[in-house]
Structures are given as structure tokens and as C-alpha cells.
Amino acid sequence: MLLRPRVSMLARASRVGVHSIYASGAVRMSMRGPSPETDGGGDDGTGTRDAPGKRDSALRAANQITLVGVAVNIVSVAGKGAGGVLANSPGLIADAAHSLTDLLSDVVTLAAVNSARVPATHSAPWGLGKLEAVGGSVCAAIIVSTGVGVGVHSSLDLWAKLFPPAGAAHLAELASHATLHMGVLGDMNAAYVGALAAFGGVFAKEWLYRETMRIGLEARSLSMVANAWHHRTDALSSVVALGGLLGTSLGFPALDSIAGLAVAAMVTRVGGQMGVSAVQELVDSQVERETLDQVNALIRSCPDVLSTTHLRGRKLGPYLAFELRMQVPFYFSVSAAQQVATKAKLRVFEAMPEVWEVSISVDAERPARTDFSRDVIVGATIQPSGLELMRRRGDYDADVRAAIALAPGLAGEGGVWGVSHSQLHWNTRKGGAIIEASLVMDPSVSVGHAHALSRRVRQAVLATAPDVIEMDCHLELFDKESESVPSTAAQLPEAWRLPSAIAAAAWLRDSRAQQNSESGCGEPPGAKAGSSASL
DSSP, X not given: OOOOOHHHHHHHHHHSSOOOTTSOSOOOOOOOOOOTTOSOOOBOSSSSBOOHHHHHHHHHHHHHHHHHHHHHHHHHHXXXXXXXXXXXXXXXXXXXXXXXXXXXXXXXXXXHHHHTTSOOOSSSTTTTTHHHHHHHHHHHHHHHHHHHHHHHHHHHHHHHHHSOOTTHHHHHHHHHHHHHHHOHHHHHHHHHHHHHHHHHHHHHHHHHHHHHHHHHHHTTXXXXXXXXXXXXHHHHHHHHHHHHHHHHXXXXXHHHHHHHHHHHHHHHHHHHHHHHHHHHHHTTOOOOHHHHHHHHHHHHTSTTOOEEEXXXXXXXXXXXXXXXXXXXXXXXXXXXXXXXXXXXXHHHHHHOTTEEEEEEEEESSOOSOOSOOSOOEETTEESOOGGXXXXXXXXXXXXXXXXXXXXXXXXXXXXXXXXXXXXXXXXXTTTEEEEEEEEEEOTTSOHHHHHHHHHHHHHHHHHHOTTEEEEEEEEOOOOSTTOOOOSSGGGSOGGGBOOOHHHHHHHHHHHHHHHHHSOSOSSOTTTTTTTTTTO
């Protein structure tokens, strides 16, 4: 399997603003919700269903860290607000307002994380995983608005400090004298309170960022990752506030504004990238190539899978869903092909517990094109017409019986008595049907004569049915213990017997007329007249 250590994902998360939380199957903690038909969760990587406790513990961890963030934000708002008022620092007061927006982000995250893991229902068969993207987009909007707000505020503040209006210097001097009259000690204490509040906020918010990011990656939660970045923007804004206090004390009041512009640019960029990721998930953009390659490798490793095409995936919040077309040998029966598809699906579930669903369409041939257009592609045919598609299975069975009944000297005593069953295949590249039929012959014929009769049956069917390209004859041996070898054709089951020559001719006439005028998907030829009933 193409797996990466989780440490590399966390390291990458620390280096870049936005990354894919679905890039690999390295995270083994599954928070996969149950389907309407089951009471279990996802796969735990061993082929068994997740225990409810494992799923609940992951959700509980996500809720706990978010609630811790709520508590820290409340303390941060109170501390920064009080410090800003006492220190007369607009930067700290603005920072307190920023922390207040974090409370909204935490509420959105709590709602998104819990709602996205509600079990699927018949009214919402895909679950509510998309609410993760909705929550992530809301958090991204908050981050962008924060960045824009900080940028506008810092720009105006820097402009005012670089180009003060007339009389501003005199007002600043008067304010300085007033401050000295109030007492230098009280002003220094207020500054210390403000600095302490901002300094404590940096450490608290950075710790929240790291823990929320770690749990968000493990839970594959886009809204938690966005909320983690919101915590980091709050930490950076606290750094800006500290820079303002430091610059003022050193006589460089513009330092606050310059740092604010730098932080605003970074915060806006991160929020924009988070928003783009959320929108891409909402519009079902293709998942990462690494994830597609992993699914493709898992399915192609299954026996009897010839190839895969049209693989596409989409994100459902913390889960993934895939659709693909899988090619198996064209002579496989439907039940056998279904078994191959089921084994392939289970292999993906076992290796990737974050996968919610794998929808597999089985092809008997590799499609001529593998793009995602709306064209109907079946093997070598694109947008096939009715005449390029197979008729009803019963039509071919009737063709075989009619061809045998009308061939001179082929049916009756010493020849073929009937057809017990047949198997139908279709080959688009050769443009026709391949039929396997089990013939019931007179028990008195020799093996050599049976060979000759089989060759004549094949020739008769190929000459009679224009869309049959190959015929493979088998001999019904009545090998079941409950079966007895019939001594006459009249002892055969009604469904096995050959039609009369008149009924066979009528069937072929009506069948060919319909083939030339219709698609072959409607009522069987002669159904209303009853001509097919005798077959």
C-alpha cells in the first residue's frame, strides 16, 4: 500500500498553509459513520467493523479540544480586553475582538464535526459529511475577514503615524504631559498587564493550533484544520500587539502597523486557500492523485481484474467515496463478475478505513475511451445505436432453436431433440454475440455422429442469426442423480423442446423485421400474435 507516516503529514501541515488531509491512507483512526442498513462504523484495517468505542473516542477528542479552545478564547477576550483598556492599547483591544471571532469559529467547528458524522439515512444516503466543507468554508471566511480587517486597520494606522495631520504633534505632547500627571508607575503597570495578556495568548493559541491540527488530521476534519489555523492567526495577532507595545516603549510606534500588515497578508492567504479547498470539496472535485493510485493498485491486485478505468473520487467530509469501471474476462457470468467486484471493494475497505463507498461498474471489455464525458461507451462502441446493442437474451435462445428446427435432417429421431440451456456473451470489438448451448440429442447416436451434428448446429445458427459471431455447442449428459435420460423427445421439459417448422419460420421473420426497424429493446417479436409462445 502507498502509505506515509503520520509524522510527515503533521510536519507538512506546519510548513504550508493549506494541504490535503486526504493525501494518504496513513491515518488509521476511522470515524466512519454507519450506513442505514448497519449499526457499525468503518473498517479497522483487518476486515472487521470498527468498534463503536473507537469511533466515539475520536469524536470525543475532537469535541474536547474544541471546548478547550472555547474556554481559552473566553479567558483571552477578558484578559486582552482588560489589558487593552488599562494600557490604552488599541492593538490589544483589537486583538481581544479577534479572539471573540474565535468563539464563533469554535461553535461552527463543533456543529460541523458532530453533524458530519451523523449516520446515513434513506433521506441522506451519502450522510452529512459535506457539512465539514461548509464549516471549513465558514471558518475560512472568518480567517479572510480577520486578515482583511487587520490589514485595513494596520494600513490606516501606519498612514496616520507616517503622515500625522496638522496639530497631531501638539495633541500628542499634551497627552504625554497628562500621562505624566497621572503617574508613570500606573502606566507601566497597565503596560505590563497588557503585555502579559498578549504574551500568554501567544503560547495558549499556539498550543491550541498544534493540538487542533493534530486531532483534525487524525479525524480528517477540514473544519478542524481551518479552526486550527484560526487559532494560529490569533497567536500571530497577539505577537503584533506585543510588537506595538514594544515599539511604543522604544519610540517606534510604526512597528505595530508594519507587523500587522505582514500578518494580514499571511492570514488572508491561508484563509483564501482554505476557502478554495472547501469549495472544491463542495463541488466534488477529484481527489488527490496519490489516493487514486492507491485505490487503483488495490483493485488491480485482485485476481481476475484485467484493468480499471474511469476512477474518480470525491470527499464526503471525513470520508471518501469512489466510482470506477472494472474490466473482467468477457466470458464471466454476472454472478462471477459480481464476486470479483465484491472482493475488490472489500480489499479497499480493509486497507483504507476512511473510504465510505466504492461503486464498481463491471465491463466485459476495456472502453475505447476513458474520459468522463457523457458519451455512452461500451467496449469499442461509442454512443451505440440500437442495432449495435445486444437483443434480449431470450431472442438468441429462440434463434438457436429455430435454426435447428429449420435445418434439413437436423432435428428429430437420430438428431437433435432440444436445447437444455444456453449462455450468452457479447463482444463489441468483434461486433456480435457468442452463444454456448447445451444440446439434447437422441441417446442412440454415436459420439462421432454427435460431433457432426454439433458442427451442423453451429453452421445453422451462424447462418440464421446475423449478429451471432460464434457458437459453441455442448452435449447435455443428464449427469444429475435426479435426472433420467429421456427415450423420446416428448419426454423433454416443454422449455427444452424445439419449435415446429412453422413457428420457427414465423419467429425468424418477425425477429428480423424488428432488428431492421427497432433497437431490439422493446417487446419481443410476435409477442402479441403469440408466435414466440410456441418457441
